[in-house]
Amino acid sequence: MGVRDVLASQLPILIVLLCLGTVAKAAVVRSGREPDAAQLGPAVLIPGRFRAPALLVCAAGELALAAGLLLTTHPAVRWATVAFFAISTYVLMELRRRRPDAGCGCFGEVSSAPVGVRSIARTTVMTGMAVMTVWAPVPGWVAFAQPSWGMLLAGLAVLVVLSPEVEELVERARHRAPCEQRPGPAESVMLARLRASGVWRAHRAELASAEPYDSWRELCWRFFVFKNHQEDDVVFAVFTAGRRPAVRVAVVEAGSETLPSYTPVSA
Amino acid sequence: MTYPSVDRRRVLAAAVLGREPGVPGPGADDEPVRAVAGQIRDVSPHLILVETAEGETERLVIAPWAKAWHGGDIAPADLPVGARVVMRTREGRVVEHVWADTIRITGTIVSVEGRKDVSVELDCGPHRGRRTILIPYRVTGRLRVRHPQFEPGYLFDAIGVRKDGTAMALLPATSQPAYPARSVPAPPPVYGGTTTLSGTVTWSDAFDEDERGAAYPMMERSDAGCPDAGVSCAALPYLAIGSLLQVRNVCAGRSAGVPIVACGCLAGRFCDRCVECDTSPRGRIAELSPLSYVELGGDLIKGCFNAQIGWG
Numbered sequence: 001m002g003v004r005d006v007l008a009s010q011l012p013i014l015i016v017l018l019c020l021g022t023v024a025k026a027a028v029v030r031s032g033r034e035p036d037a038a039q040l041g042p043a044v045l046i047p048g049r050f051r052a053p054a055l056l057v058c059a060a061g062e063l064a065l066a067a068g069l070l071l072t073t074h075p076a077v078r079w080a081t082v083a084f085f086a087i088s089t090y091v092l093m094e095l096r097r098r099r100p101d102a103g104c105g106c107f108g109e110v111s112s113a114p115v116g117v118r119s120i121a122r123t124t125v126m127t128g129m130a131v132m133t134v135w136a137p138v139p140g141w142v143a144f145a146q147p148s149w150g151m152l153l154a155g156l157a158v159l160v161v162l163s164p165e166v167e168e169l170v171e172r173a174r175h176r177a178p179c180e181q182r183p184g185p186a187e188s189v190m191l192a193r194l195r196a197s198g199v200w201r202a203h204r205a206e207l208a209s210a211e212p213y214d215s216w217r218e219l220c221w222r223f224f225v226f227k228n229h230q231e232d233d234v235v236f237a238v239f240t241a242g243r244r245p246a247v248r249v250a251v252v253e254a255g256s257e258t259l260p261s262y263t264p265v266s267a
Numbered sequence: 268m269t270y271p272s273v274d275r276r277r278v279l280a281a282a283v284l285g286r287e288p289g290v291p292g293p294g295a296d297d298e299p300v301r302a303v304a305g306q307i308r309d310v311s312p313h314l315i316l317v318e319t320a321e322g323e324t325e326r327l328v329i330a331p332w333a334k335a336w337h338g339g340d341i342a343p344a345d346l347p348v349g350a351r352v353v354m355r356t357r358e359g360r361v362v363e364h365v366w367a368d369t370i371r372i373t374g375t376i377v378s379v380e381g382r383k384d385v386s387v388e389l390d391c392g393p394h395r396g397r398r399t400i401l402i403p404y405r406v407t408g409r410l411r412v413r414h415p416q417f418e419p420g421y422l423f424d425a426i427g428v429r430k431d432g433t434a435m436a437l438l439p440a441t442s443q444p445a446y447p448a449r450s451v452p453a454p455p456p457v458y459g460g461t462t463t464l465s466g467t468v469t470w471s472d473a474f475d476e477d478e479r480g481a482a483y484p485m486m487e488r489s490d491a492g493c494p495d496a497g498v499s500c501a502a503l504p505y506l507a508i509g510s511l512l513q514v515r516n517v518c519a520g521r522s523a524g525v526p527i528v529a530c531g532c533l534a535g536r537f538c539d540r541c542v543e544c545d546t547s548p549r550g551r552i553a554e555l556s557p558l559s560y561v562e563l564g565g566d567l568i569k570g571c572f573n574a575q576i577g578w579g
Contacts, residue, residue, distance in 0.1 A: 048447075180504035181454075183497065187489050216276060216507035217487045219578065223280055235279040250283040 008136035009151035010129035011069060011143040013159065014081065017126070018066035024108030025059040041105015042091045045098065055105075069133070070140035078134040085127040092120050106165075113164045122162035129155060179220040184240035187215055190222045194238045199247040206251075207234060230254075273509035274526070280510075289511040291479070293562060294522040302561035303327065303354045304476045307367070312344040315362060317352060320477040327356060330363045336568055337367040338428040338437060351429075351476070353557045353567065366567045368428045369557075371472045372400050372436050373533055375448040376423050383407075387436075389423055392533040393493050395473045400427070400434040413439035420447045422536060424469075426570055440469070440570035441539045448536050454502040454550070466501045466552035467541035468514060468574035469534065470567060474556035480528030481512055482554040484535025495532035501550025504578060512553060513577035518544035519564025525555060541571035552576050 028040075029052045043051045043058075065084060068077030088106075095102055096115040103112040104119045111119075136143070160166055176182075184190070191212070194200050204210075208231075212224040221237045228234050233252045239245035281288035293299070303325060305317030315327050335343040337350065343365055346352070350367040357363055374389030377397065385402040402410055402425075410425060411417055422444055425436035446452065471482060485503035486496045497505075506512070508527055515522035534554040541547040553576065557567060565572045 177502070178504075181502055184487060184505065187487075214276070216490050216509065217505055218280060218507045218510050219504055221280075221284065223276070223283065225279060233275075233279060235283045237280070237283045248283050250279075252279055252282045 004137050005148040006151060007132055008138050008143040009132075009148045010155050011133050011136060011140045012147060012152060013155050014126065014129055014133065015066045015069050015140050015144075017159075018062040018069070021106055022059040022063040022066070024110065025055045025062075025105075028105075028108040029055050029059075041103060041111065042095050043105065044102045045095065070144075073137065073139050075134065078130070078136075082127060082130040082134060085123055085130050089120060089123040089127055092123055096120070110165045110168055113168060116164065118162045118164055122159060125158055125162065179239075179241045182240075184217055184222060187222070190238050190240070191215075191224065193243070193245055194224060194236055194247060196244075197238075197247040199236070199249050203234060203236075203249055273528070276507065276509035277511055277526070289513075289524055291511060291524045291526050294515075298521075299357070299359070300521070300562055300564065301356050301359055302558040303356055303362075304558055305352060307346055307348050307350050307352055309348060310344060310346050312342075315343065315346075315354075315365070317354075320475070327354065327360055327362045329365075330357070330361050333363050333365065335365040335367065336369065338430070338435075353561055355561050364561075364566070366557075368430065369472075369567050370427050370429050370434055371424075371440065371470060371567075371570070372398070372427055372434060373424045373440070373469075373471060374398070374422075375533075375536075376417070376419050376421050378419060379417060387423065391473070393495060394530060394532070398434060400425075400436050402436045406437050410436060410439050413441070414443040416443060416445065420449070422448050424537065424570070426568060438568065438570075441537065444536075444538050446538075451498050451536050452500045452538050454500050463575055463577045464501060464503065464552060465517070465548050465573070465575045466550040467539065467547045467571045468516075468553050468555060468560075468563075468565075468576075469537075469541075469551055469571045470557055470560035470565065471534075471554045472557065474529070477558065478528065478556045479525065479559045479562075480556050481514070481525045481559065482529040482531030482534060483510075483512065483527045484531040484551070484553075486530055491530035491532075493530040493532050496530050496535070498532070499535040499550060499552075500538035501548070501552055503550075503552060506578060510578065514553065514555070514559075514563060515575045515577070516563045516565065517547075517573040517575055519572065521562075521564040523559065523563055525553070525559050527553075528556075541573050543569055543572050545573055547573040 040051060043054045046054055065081050092104055092115050100114060104115045105111050206228045207226045208229050212226050214225040216223055220240050222240055224236045226234045231254050235250055237248045277288050305319040308318050309316040313329055315329055317325050319325060329343045333343050335341050335346055337346060346367050352365050352367045354362045355364040374391040377388040377390050380386045383404040385407055386399060388397060388399045390397055414423060424440040426438045426440045427436040483506055484499045485505050486507060487505060488494060488496050490507055506527055510527045511524050512527055514525050531554045534551040537551045538549050540549055
């Protein structure tokens with residue numbers, strides 16, 4: 001392993017982390033919810049109405065750096081990355097001093113734990129990695145194509161140890177909200193899942209129209225109602241969790257307040 | 268998307284999942300209490316004549332112990348003719364509580380003007396638009412002490428009367444949440460599937476006069492057509508317009524099945540408690556129409572009751 005490989009070895013990590021940061025910050029803004037102090041990170045230090053734009057600017061900056069690292073060997077991009085992580089380290093230290101309740105916000109809402117020594121150590125390590133890559137002779141895509149596995153895994157291991165987000169993700173996976181409290185997939189996605197089901201194929205011919213005339217979500221089910229050729233209601237219930245969810249169907253006579261003309265079927 | 272008939276949803280959902288559709292209305296073993304809403308045509312110490320929303324006239328007996336509220340406690344016989352009232356009746360015909368011209372002013376503060384009499388513009392959510400209310404000088408202290416953040420972006424909730432077309436706030440309906448309206452705290456984590464939840468239930472005057480139903484915050488945004496839906500600091504399940512909510516008033520021991528008829532985007536922003544008979548867990552779980560609220564044993568002036576809801 002030459003010095004060149006060592007210098008370029010951390011490029012893939014930096015690029016992937018910058019992209020993750022972009023996606024997570026954009027997701028925080030896009031969710032539309034006013035993020036609380038814990039999720040905003042350094043953005044809590046600026047006035048409320050500038051917070052969302054500040055997150056977006058930061059996300060765009062990260063994306064630009066990631067693209068630059070991936071495609072070019074230009075020293076300006078490399079030094080900009082060093083500067084970005086060095087400033088982040090300083091900002092996190094400042095944040096820890098001024099708003100001890102705020103999370104680092106590095107990866108959006110996952111980073112809601114208060115900034116600790118580990119988060120600061122992580123940005124310091126990443127500054128170091130960025131400094132290493134300044135003299136790397138190849139652009140990021142070459143480092144992706146011919147990774148030096150040993151160095152890559154070592155860098156990754158250090159970062160995992162220093163990331164409070166990993167524990168947060170494990171906690172979330174262990175204590176997931178029950179399905180009736182989780183936002184479900186979009187209506188169009190659920191309709192596509194219904195159309196991929198065997199129950200749909202069995203009843204498709206009866207329907208007067210392929211588009212539902214009513215749809216709503218209740219608890220863990222999304223309901224779609226169609227008219228059949230006799231003007232009766234054909235109602236499908238699709239479970240909101242899973243890629244191939246359970247689908248049930250019933251036909252209810254028009255105008256009837258009573259229950260189904262035949263028993264529900266399970267997929 | 269249009270809703271051909273939201274009542275039909277309950278029947279269809281019950282059919283496809285093989286469960287009972289549920290019937291809206293009061294619980295079987297409760298003492299019968301009926302709420303009547305209308306406009307006073309005539310009132311005497313013992314009788315009150317009201318015209319209901321359907322245009323029918325109802326003649327009701329005023330109980331000797333009956334109470335009335337019209338900006339303050341008054342004798343029922345002193346209620347002005349023409350006032351819009353909500354009444355709680357026992358045995359169907361005996362009035363025991365009258366609330367006249369009572370309004371509930373809930374919203375996000377948009378602007379505050381005036382030094383003595385304060386005029387406040389409120390954003391009452393995407394469905395209810397904006398309204399301007401007046402806080403008379405004599406009650407500003409009482410309202411401000413429960414609304415310490417009296418500035419744009421914070422929530423406001425008060426009870427008042429409509430007088431000569433002006434909405435006047437008189438009583439605070441809650442202690443104002445300390446966060447801006449857009450920063451609702453996240454719900455506490457829940458482990459395992461429960462089918463009941465406790466919290467506070469309030470009322471709103473944004474329903475039709477003779478409507479029985481509830482506004483519920485936790486709906487899919489695409490279903491409710493409401494960009495603010497799906498926010499709550501209570502661990503509420505997703506339901507839809509047309510679902511039936513079992514509401515139990517813990518203070519009065521009454522329960523009823525109340526259909527969800529509207530999106531309660533604003534109710535979901537309040538992470539407050541009701542201290543009506545005990546301290547409820549945080550979070551508004553539903554906003555009832557005045558008739559449903561009174562039939563569940565609520566007092567419009569108190570603004571909330573501790574409640575337990577069930578679904579499914």
